Structures are given as C-alpha cells and as structure tokens.
Amino acid sequence: MKMVAGNWKMNKTLQEGVALATELKEAVKNPNCAVVIGTPFIHLATVAELLKDSPIAVAAENCADKEKGAYTGEVSAAMVRSTGAEYCILGHSERRAYYHEDYAILREKTQLALANGLKVIFCIGEVKEEREAGKQNEVVKAQLEGSVFNLTAEEWKNVVLAYEPVWAIGTGLTATPEQAQEIHAYIRGLVAQRYGQEVADATTILYGGSCNEKNAAELFACPDIDGGLIGGAALVAEKFLAIIAAR
Numbered sequence: 001m002k003m004v005a006g007n008w009k010m011n012k013t014l015q016e017g018v019a020l021a022t023e024l025k026e027a028v029k030n031p032n033c034a035v036v037i038g039t040p041f042i043h044l045a046t047v048a049e050l051l052k053d054s055p056i057a058v059a060a061e062n063c064a065d066k067e068k069g070a071y072t073g074e075v076s077a078a079m080v081r082s083t084g085a086e087y088c089i090l091g092h093s094e095r096r097a098y099y100h101e102d103y104a105i106l107r108e109k110t111q112l113a114l115a116n117g118l119k120v121i122f123c124i125g126e127v128k129e130e131r132e133a134g135k136q137n138e139v140v141k142a143q144l145e146g147s148v149f150n151l152t153a154e155e156w157k158n159v160v161l162a163y164e165p166v167w168a169i170g171t172g173l174t175a176t177p178e179q180a181q182e183i184h185a186y187i188r189g190l191v192a193q194r195y196g197q198e199v200a201d202a203t204t205i206l207y208g209g210s211c212n213e214k215n216a217a218e219l220f221a222c223p224d225i226d227g228g229l230i231g232g233a234a235l236v237a238e239k240f241l242a243i244i245a246a247r
C-alpha cells in the first residue's frame with residue numbers, strides 16, 4: 001500500500017490542529033494513496049470526528065506500554081482506539097532518545113496497540129555516527145528483531161514500517177534516493193526472511209527525514225519506498241498536499 005503520513009509531533013494547539021485538519025479534509029477527496037495524520041493525544045477525538053467521513057485516517061504518536069491502571073499521565077492503546085484513531089506511531093527516534101524507549105518497551109507498546117485494533121507505524125533508523133561507521137543495516141535489523149519480529153504473520157498485516165535516519169530528521173539533510181532505496185531494499189529483505197516474500201512485498205515501508213514537497217517525488221520513485229512519514233512539511237497544508245500529490 002502506498003501511503004503519506006504526517007507526524008505533527010508536539011506542534012499545534014487544538015484550534016490550530018482543527019484548522020489544519022479542516023483544510024486537509026476539504027482538499028483530500030480521492031487520494032491515490034492512504035493518507036494518515038498523526039496528532040497529539042489531546043487532539044485525537046476531535047480530529048478523528050472531524051475526519052470520520054474523509055479518506056484521511058488519524059494516528060496517535062505514542063501509546064502506553066501498560067494496559068491500564070495506576071500510570072498517571074499515560075494514555076493506553078484502548079483509549080487511543082476509542083477516539084476513532086486507526087493508527088499509532090511507535091518507536092520514533094525522539095521517543096527512543098528522549099524518553100528512553102528501548103526494544104522491550106516498544107515490543108509491549110506494539111503488542112498492546114495491535115491487540116486494541118490499532119495499526120502500527122513502526123519507526124526505525126540509525127544515528128549519524130552509526131551511518132558514518134557503516135552500521136545502518138545492523139541497527140535497523142536489531143530494532144526490528146528487538147521489537148516487532150516476534151509478531152505473528154497475521155499481526156504483521158497491521159504493521160507499516162518507517163525508515164527514518166535520525167541524522168535526516170528536522171535537519172534539512174535528506175537521505176539521497178540511492179541511500180534510502182538501498183536500505184529500504186535491505187529492510188524488505190529482512191521482512192522476507194522473517195515472513196516470506198509475499199508478505200514482504202505487501203509491507204508498506206515509508207521514508208522519513210526532511211522529506212518535503214520538493215524531494216518527495218524523487219524519493220517515491222524508488223521501488224522500495226512506498227511513501228513518506230512527514231514531520232515539518234506536514235504542518236503546512238499546501239506542502240503536505242503537494243507531497244500526497246507526489247505519491
């Protein structure tokens with residue numbers, strides 16, 4: 001499946017988010033790919049209601065690693081699903097780096113998200129030093145083995161992967177189409193080894209990291225890049241719409 005997904009991160013008040021979602025809803029009627037927007041938890045119910053008759057699906061940017069109970073401030077996968085959100089972004093490098101989410105925590109979160117009827121956009125990717133040392137393949141392999149390759153083939157159907165090299169996120173430094181294609185093909189090969197070629201061919205693998213309205217078409221032309229996970233450019237309707245049009 002081809003897909004363009006936005007990740008708003010910690011941006012936009014509720015009113016600003018509603019204004020952006022309204023603009024997108026009016027413009028996206030019959031997209032040639034799946035379109036998803038990831039919003040802060042607090043916007044989910046309102047934005048999901050607003051988009052309920054639209055082809056645009058809504059994603060949370062995180063969920064708790066516990067089912068329910070005395071975990072002050074946390075938001076469970078069941079709560080996310082109850083807002084009408086269909087997806088949950090997990091494993092983002094900002095969550096790994098700033099909130100210490102390790103392989104085991106991400107394994108729990110993924111299980112809970114899937115068990116509660118959410119689809120997961122699972123992010124992987126290396127930091128700059130790892131790329132410079134030529135270790136990017138090892139890194140993404142360990143991230144997949146550590147958190148998602150325990151899933152059954154049935155569960156895997158609800159997983160989308162997003163390769164996001166950390167050195168390209170918010171830096172304006174995009175991976176070249178060649179760099180991105182090379183590692184996307186490697187990732188698809190790992191999925192094929194684990195779940196078989198047919199499943200690997202059906203797996204959606206997004207690219208993220210300074211993907212914008214100018215470079216999207218070139219990236220999306222690569223055979224193993226099924227779409228994008230967009231940060232900064234997803235905050236401006238005309239840029240996000242141009243990226244959707246490029247897919």
Ligand code: 13P
Pocket residue numbers: 007092164168169170171172208209210211229230231232233
């Ligand atoms: P930017 O598009 O702002 O680089 O962010 C990418 C990202 O982290 C999406 O999850």
